[in-house]
Amino acid sequence: MSDDIVLRMKNVDVFHGTFQALWNVSLEVRQGEMLALIGANTAGKTTLLDAISGMLHPKSGSIEFLGKEIGGLDPYRIVELGITQVPEGRRVFPDMTVLDNLIIGSYAGIARRKKPENLKIVHDLFPRLLERKRQVAKTLSGGEQQMLAIGRGLMAAPRLMLIDEMSLGLAPIVVDEIFKVLEEIRKRGITVLFVEQNVNRTLQEADRAYILETGRVALSGTAEDLRNNAEVKKAYFGVDSCEVKPGGYGG
Amino acid sequence: MGMGSGDIITPIVIGIMLGGLYALIALGLSLVFGVMRLINLAHGDLVVLSSYIAYALLTYLGLDPVVGLVISIPFMFILGFLIQRYLLGKGFAVSSETPLIIAFGISLVLQNLNQILWTPLSRGLNTSYTHASFFLGERQFPATYLLDFAAGIIVMLALRLFLTRTYMGRAISAASQDKRAAQLMGINTNRVYGYAFAVAMGSAAIAGVFLGMTFPFTPTSGTSFLTIAFGTVIIGGLGSMAGTFFGGIILGVFQTMGGYFLGPASQMLIVYVLVLLILAIRPTGLFGR
Numbered sequence: 455m456s457d458d459i460v461l462r463m464k465n466v467d468v469f470h471g472t473f474q475a476l477w478n479v480s481l482e483v484r485q486g487e488m489l490a491l492i493g494a495n496t497a498g499k500t501t502l503l504d505a506i507s508g509m510l511h512p513k514s515g516s517i518e519f520l521g522k523e524i525g526g527l528d529p530y531r532i533v534e535l536g537i538t539q540v541p542e543g544r545r546v547f548p549d550m551t552v553l554d555n556l557i558i559g560s561y562a563g564i565a566r567r568k569k570p571e572n573l574k575i576v577h578d579l580f581p582r583l584l585e586r587k588r589q590v591a592k593t594l595s596g597g598e599q600q601m602l603a604i605g606r607g608l609m610a611a612p613r614l615m616l617i618d619e620m621s622l623g624l625a626p627i628v629v630d631e632i633f634k635v636l637e638e639i640r641k642r643g644i645t646v647l648f649v650e651q652n653v654n655r656t657l658q659e660a661d662r663a664y665i666l667e668t669g670r671v672a673l674s675g676t677a678e679d680l681r682n683n684a685e686v687k688k689a690y691f692g693v694d695s696c697e698v699k700p701g702g703y704g705g
Numbered sequence: 706m707g708m709g710s711g712d713i714i715t716p717i718v719i720g721i722m723l724g725g726l727y728a729l730i731a732l733g734l735s736l737v738f739g740v741m742r743l744i745n746l747a748h749g750d751l752v753v754l755s756s757y758i759a760y761a762l763l764t765y766l767g768l769d770p771v772v773g774l775v776i777s778i779p780f781m782f783i784l785g786f787l788i789q790r791y792l793l794g795k796g797f798a799v800s801s802e803t804p805l806i807i808a809f810g811i812s813l814v815l816q817n818l819n820q821i822l823w824t825p826l827s828r829g830l831n832t833s834y835t836h837a838s839f840f841l842g843e844r845q846f847p848a849t850y851l852l853d854f855a856a857g858i859i860v861m862l863a864l865r866l867f868l869t870r871t872y873m874g875r876a877i878s879a880a881s882q883d884k885r886a887a888q889l890m891g892i893n894t895n896r897v898y899g900y901a902f903a904v905a906m907g908s909a910a911i912a913g914v915f916l917g918m919t920f921p922f923t924p925t926s927g928t929s930f931l932t933i934a935f936g937t938v939i940i941g942g943l944g945s946m947a948g949t950f951f952g953g954i955i956l957g958v959f960q961t962m963g964g965y966f967l968g969p970a971s972q973m974l975i976v977y978v979l980v981l982l983i984l985a986i987r988p989t990g991l992f993g994r
Contacts, residue, residue: 529889533891541886545883547883547887548882554869559890561872
């Protein structure tokens with residue numbers, strides 16, 4: 455059981471200055487799974503991803519990746535160890551070409567040596583990126599930029615991929631396409647931890663999920679259990695909306 | 706001095722060639738701003754320091770200033786890396802204004818250091834070819850101006866290649882476009898800033914040599930060349946190498962045209978009017994993003 459755990463957070467507290475954003479958060483990510491993080495705005499989803507990525511350092515608690523403590527390491531060290539984050543809002547490098555965006559993804563550690571094979575994988579997954587490789591990234595559509603952001607993340611040869619709010623502002627048909635690619639990514643042995651606002655959709659795609667509320671883990675379990683959970687139904691599928699505060703940004 | 710006294714082609718050609726030198730001086734300033742959002746107030750003094758290094762190598766070792774670059778480029782590169790790592794980098798951790806003040810401090814220290822080391826006397830880099838001239842048709846021009854122009858183009862193209870073709874160059878571009886995303890891609894931004902500043906200082910070493918062959922310099926010349934570099938990047942657009950190059954050319958031509966029409970005493974007036982106009986109408990510069 456413990457062997458297939460890729461990442462383990464234990465009793466993690468994270469602060470933004472004096473404001474405590476995560477309270478005693480514990481979480482496990484298992485090898486090869488699609489794990490979702492659900493919650494309203496400012497529930498602490500992005501903060502949690504940033505704590506894993508080393509953008510924020512926990513004040514207390516531990517974060518172990520493949521048995522090694524990574525809490526407090528700088529972001530570049532964490533990428534070298536095999537965790538990449540695809541940030542909210544895509545954040546592709548706007549004035550660089552598609553190809554250069556992908557190449558910069560292979561900047562860290564052993565990823566450089568794997569550049570040719572990873573480029574091929576990305577191009578198989580997103581043929582459209584190949585067609586547009588000389589195009590400047592800011593001229594891509596939102597969906598294409600999201601694909602580029604995921605492709606760029608894959609270039610880092612990650613074991614664990616953190617994906618923040620990838621469907622924000624994208625047409626449902628594009629979201630379908632990207633979820634299909636995530637399935638492909640998972641088949642290649644890459645574990646995926648993703649953050650979404652669309653609870654209904656998320657619980658269809660994920661294997662398991664954690665629900666965050668004001669910086670605390672409120673619930674966790676398999677996607678199926680959570681779909682049938684009375685509290686979840688009431689909180690997230692109540693009335694006629696299946697989205698939590700649509701159009702907002704995660705905290 | 707009055708309107709249209711004689712040949713207008715000569716000042717235009719001189720302006721273009723001098724523009725290459727201005728671009729050369731400004732490239733490092735532009736690179737540092739593009740990446741670190743820092744206006745390096747010490748840039749002019751670091752260029753002049755490089756002129757003095759070339760002067761020392763020439764005077765005491767008889768080393769040709771261009772050959773001396775073999776020593777001064779690595780020296781300035783390492784000095785730049787250390788300045789970023791131990792002075793400016795620490796400042797960034799405090800606030801975004803702190804490095805600006807640190808850069809101003811470096812400027813003052815360098816000016817005084819240069820006074821002590823070389824006296825306030827005006828110096829120049831004089832070699833066999835610095836007094837040579839060449840002809841374009843009937844017109845005669847100093848050979849150093851042509852060298853300035855060539856050096857400006859070569860350094861601009863080299864920086865462009867570096868920024869678009871190497872991992873470190875791409876990392877510098879990435880960090881300048883989106884620092885957070887760059888960090889998430891595994892880029893150690895502190896290290897990247899160190900290299901960016903080091904590369905900028907390497908280009909300052911080259912600028913110092915060609916400056917010293919073209920104009921006389923004193924320990925306080927850095928301030929006026931910083932002003933010219935400022936004008937260049939404002940016209941061309943901060944952070945873009947090609948933009949900076951064309952900014953230098955435009956500044957050079959406006960300066961010589963100003964001299965031609967208004968007389969040498971007011972030759973910079975028209976340049977500063979242009980800079981103000983661009984700041985008001987297109988603050989990102991003519992070629993800025």
